[in-house]
Amino acid sequence: MSTNKEYIQIEREKEWRVELRKTIANKERTAKERVRMPEMDPQERIKYQDREVNIGLSADQAQGEATRCLDCANPTCIEGCPVSINIPKFVKYIEAGKFLDAAKTLKETSALPAVCGRVCPQEKQCEASCFYTQKMKKDPVAIGHLERFAADYERESGFMSVPEVAPANGIKIAAIGSGPASLSFAGDMIKLGYDVTVFEALHEIGGVLKYGIPEFRLPNKIVDVELDNLQKMGVKFVRNFIVGKTASFDDLKEEGFEAFFVASGAGLPRFMNIPGENYNGILSSNEYLTRVNLMNAAKDEFDTPVIKGKTVAVIGGGNTAMDSVRTAKRLGAERAIIVYRRSRAEMPARVEEVHHAEEEGIEFINLANPIEYFADEKGKVNRMRVQRMGLGEPDASGRRRPIVLEGSEYDIPVDLVVVAVGVSPNPLIPSEVKELKVSKWGTIEVTEETMQSSIPEMFAGGDIVRGGATVILAMGDGRKAAANMDEYLQKKLKK
């Protein structure tokens, strides 16, 4: 693997890195303030569903920020990265002005750098493990912003590099689902020489990157460029194909597929099972976001409809809730409200997303939980009853448990409600493959170190294993599954 400690040290001792470290004293490096991501004006950006909030760093800003990185002898940041990007190497390439080399470094281990630079929770990962955060109690190097800069620079330069691929070994393998876990898996397997086919149920490749994350956070064209890159490396994409339904695993084995990576995602929205929840105008965040992001429902020339609420309540405090409420604002809501049962401090959403939402005029009703919905004579929701909550002792997640304040109910007039209280694993594959071991939550059980399921030739990763996590953790699973499936297949073939 290209990420082991020895390799990282060899890279660090290369002459250009040694020289670069000497050019500026560490004291000077640490004296600099962390760069601020330039953003589109909140009042302007809420008019557009498809314009990015974060504008991206200029070359000067990026080089300046890269200078802050001390190129540590023990780069703990890498340990914080689920796909083990050689972070100091790419950051130092930016400092040196070699932006294309920086992008190439990202692609050594990440199939989707422009995506990760935008949607990874770096503050919980690489940046949380940065020397600045850990030892100096200062703002970490803006690794995420730099990653995005390098990936964007390469794409806009017209000199996109295609990673090297080993000679074809003729072994056919399949990835099921085309979200981040699968794409990351496919990228690694194609590099190893396998014949990789990605099967997708929807009509578009990309999974949650396309149907879930809105364009103001992750433009579809950015995803398409990364997909194009995988295609150039030789990955085959098959759309409108549900493995287990359109064809069975046995059918695919007969067609020569030797092993499978199941990454079918957490595509089953949860509801709260409270009275009135099936009224019209109450929908899952998955439905709302899919209509807008995948089906372009907000645009008149597309046939798929979406209800444009004037007062929209979004239930939940995660990233999906933020994506939904900010979408509602962009579709013209006068009031777009987050209703969350805990307080701001317990919100699972990224701090950046909450901050952006506030700038855009999103209202937050925290410590409140809906308990019933009411509708007009046609069955369209017009009012919701919420209950005030207090906070008790910390629960299993370490967050303070919300407790009901009796007699605190009050009503809020609404005409659209988006329920974003989490997702469950998609049951399609587990229900089609009876021998597959599944947990009581419906997630596929795998050996943690290898991502191998109870069926030896079937590996799994991403939300179908985790139940609901992040793009980057899914990508980490994809990489781990690739390395272990390779080992499994090579051993099997030697027999």
Next chain:
Amino acid sequence: MNQIVEKVLFSEKVAKFVVDAPRIAKSRKPGHFVILRVDEKGERIPLTIAGADPVKGTIVLVVQKMGVSSAKLFELEVGDSILDLVGPLGKATHIHQAGTVLACGGGVGVAPMLPIVEGFKKAGNRVISIIAARNKDLIILEDEIRQWSDETIVMTDDGSYGTKGLVTAGAEMIIQREKVNECIAIGPAVMMKFTSLLTKKYEIPTQASLNAIMVDGTGMCGACRVSVGGNTYFTCIDGPEFDAHQIDFDELIMRLGGYSNEEKLAYERYV
């Protein structure tokens, strides 16, 4: 791409399409449905499969022109292609030896009922089919239903063909005449509701195949929520068939109108 190899007009608003879809033709079973998107700007709409030829690699879909999406599909001709077609989706009908099976189909619901009738007949059941519609023009697939039924009754609301009356009148006549072990109802939600009320009275187990609004059809969006026995289910993955006596049909009818304003505007734009 899924090419249309045959198109038969049943009436001004109803047509049968035979579509090239070799994988689905092989794997589908009675009760399954597909999701299709006619073109780049199109909506994803569910349609229950009305038949298949695994040798030729084709499936049969019957379409009634109602809104923008069905109108776009209706206008396609032989040689044209449907941009996206995925399936088979949903749970297949539980076909078993029940004894006497009464199959009630209303309007275009007769199309998805055909493979189920065929399935029950082949499984050794006595099958009585009632096919009903508003008028003679809207009665479809009569010969095909007759081929797989021991008895077929045609009902029209206006009496322009067969017996005058609603599907329930025909059903009640049969139920009073002989022992019916199981009933199947496919058609407009209102028709299924009243068929279900009737068979409940006679305590005949009844399956209804629901036509909820869907987006992805794989469990992802939850647009197709339906209340059955007080619990919420997703029509796409838990259905499309449910125990009719447990279905909250009034909620289903309400939910089918969930986008009626938006759909009306879209249709006006389209025309």
